[in-house]
Amino acid sequence: MRCRWSLFALAVVLVGAPAVHAQPPIEPKDGKYVVELAVDAVGPARPALKHRLLPDPRDLQPGNQIQAFYKCFFEQNKLFHAKESTDKQQKWNTAPLKDLATDKELVNYGGGAVKQAFYAARLDAVNWELTHQARVEGVELLLPDVQQMRMLTTVMKVRARGEIARGEFGAALQTLQAQFALARTFNEHPTLIGHLVGIALGMVAATELEEFVQQPGAPNLFWALTDLPRPLIDLRKGHEGERRLVGKEYDVLRKAVPVSEPELSARIKMLDTINGLGDGKTSTPSVWCAKQAQDKGAVAAATTRLTEAGHKADALAKLSPLQVILMDDFLQYENELDDNMKWTNVPFWRAPADFGTQKHPGAFGTLLPVYKKVTLARVRLEQLVAQLTVVEAVRAHAAENGGQLPTTLDAVKLPLPVDPVSGKSFVYEVKENRATIRGTPPPGQEQWPTSNRVYEITVRK
Template sequence: MTETLVSCAVLIASAFVSQSPRAQPETLIRLTVDATPAPRPALKYMLLPEIKEMTQGNPIPNYLKCILDEEATGTNEPLNRLGLKQVDRAARMDKPDWQILPKLKTDGVGLLLPDLQKMRQLASELNDRFRGEVALRRFDDANVTAKTMFALARHMGEHPTLIGDLVAIAIATVAIGPFEEMLGQPGCPNYYWALTALPHPFVTLDRGLEGERVFVSAELRDLDDTNPMTSAQLRKLIAHLDTIREIQRNEKKTGEWLADRAKDEKNLTAARARLREQGLRADRLALFSPYQVLLLEAKMDYEIQRDEEMKLVYLPTWEAVARLKDYPRPKEQPLFNSFLSALYKVRLAQGRLEQRIALLRHVEAVRLHAATHGGKAPAKLSDVTVPLPVDPFSGKAFRYEVIDGVAHIRGTPPEGQENVAVYNLHYEIIIRK
């Protein structure tokens, strides 16, 4: 049985002590498990659909058809058994394509994404089925649902937006809840090697990052770096920018921002020099109005800042998170500052999922060890004979101890998140007698 307890209370060291230290908030996940060896063959139970299960096709429209069929009934009832079987089939199609690249290139930040909520709805209904199968100890059926949910998350990760990546991470996290419950059921197979076989990272950010680059290009497609722009063209562009920028209470509108800077000839000379360094021809720049020059410089500043932050995402989690957290933003707000993505928060979410999966590998490693050591948890992690992943947030081994026969595995929170419960994961593992 699994109990998830989020505790933010004061730790009372003794009922008779008037002063006591405040406990670090944590998310406690308590599991009572069997001492279970790896299945034979070792990869009998996988957590993503295998090629032998796959069919040709695009899963995305098939997922959405399931929701549309449900909505067509007008009853607001969850998908029935046959409807969820259709989701299972969609999850086993081999070529996910969200088919929104043309709109991504034209709609920019105004791109509508109603499909994302529908995918979360599917995940919720699958989650209910998963929990029911676990409660009845129908492990083979539960394994099918686990594959469907994790495949759904992976397909969601193919969405060319960071919002899509965050939904993918959320769906995978939802799937982990009933999966943990399954590990606590008597007779549950050991999933150490199945967890080890999962892609790493489970949800990549590659497509979302590429999409972010396209978003702003779509919004600035009318900013010409080849020919002089007319006054009418500039007015139209400035008006468009004012509709999409997040105008802060004391922030000037685009036209005012440009007017202030256009008064400073030294500023304009420096802007032209910087643009020449980026490859724009001097004879063309000489024909551009001050506003066009300043807008081109602002676009260049945005692209530089964007890539300086974006390149850090590809580092290992413990390095990426630390560097993104402390990455300096310009003191003076650039014109296109509002286009910059919250990459630190996205990378934190990705790291949380990776940490959770890594912790579950540890749980299953404890079960493996106990199966050959009289039902006892390893005294220390070095006693475990299978490879163990490092904590994504620290780059070091997870914290581990055994107290009165109960194993405790703790994740290390990233800097700045020490007092946030969801970043203080604590697995308490009791070996069932």
């Protein structure tokens, strides 16, 4: 898969998928996914971080997690690729949990591959060793290992579900630690597609916790969830990677120094190739550039923008109309790249509603990432983790109050997270011994079940 095409495709998958399943599929109800949780009243363990969702830092050893995770696939073709094996994985990952408790095939499922993942998760460094290659190859960068990591988390998900079904909570947490650690490695990936994959893997691990907390005797994971990095994937490395995806061959467009027509044409043809990886609906960059270069008004406007950006008027006068158009278009691309990037690490609720949705129609316009969809995917994971944290806080309150649910979240003594979509407290209601916790859907997604996950909690007596 090429980097740019993969980003378009994965954004659609992650933002538009019907649901994230770590249990039998949930049917939407009134535009929501309603998850019913029957739980025990249990407070956090002592010491507070007895249970973790990432390996204990005291257990870390020197080494690169990425190389160690790669080794999970050595001599494991049957586990990851054989149809019989993958069909079983699909069945186990959607079967009711009670059906897995006595399945002997699930004991130590994944064998050496998962054992190697446990080892990889406990190394202290993450280096994808892609930075230079991304700079050289740009949007032509191939990322075959990204899909492989998705296969690995599927195998670990099977194993975790079996352990949860059997009530082996310590073993399940070890498997979940490896899953979250694998997802977290993508925080260091130098592409936004890598970040999207990390978010997807984090969603798989987080939704498994919905089943974990429901099991009789399950420990409370409030502090384990609170201790997870927020956000799990911060998008910083991917942002910087986007700057590298347009190669050094376009550096000539940053200076008002004459470039020959053949050289400019070669650069534009490269854009034609890249544009072929997009939606295919817009005219090619070469057609657009030729048309703009013949439009005196367009050339004059481009010259004005370049002058305002600091280029000397006498230097611009020596350039061909085609170079002026291309320089201006590249400048607009870089400006829009920064205008989008500046918002993605601001809290979601502070970003403008139209953030990441505007693209200029020029030759470089198709290179702009789908920032809005990337940040929507990230905030969905943040919201899920925060909601689960509130669930565990409710369990803790019930443990201290004879199994009674808190009447309001203000009654909970633990430090509750806010809803990362709204920046406010989660909506909480109690009716007939059932508590409901729901977040605010992002604007425009009020009727999207994937953005409306609701927990209905009852406490076992």
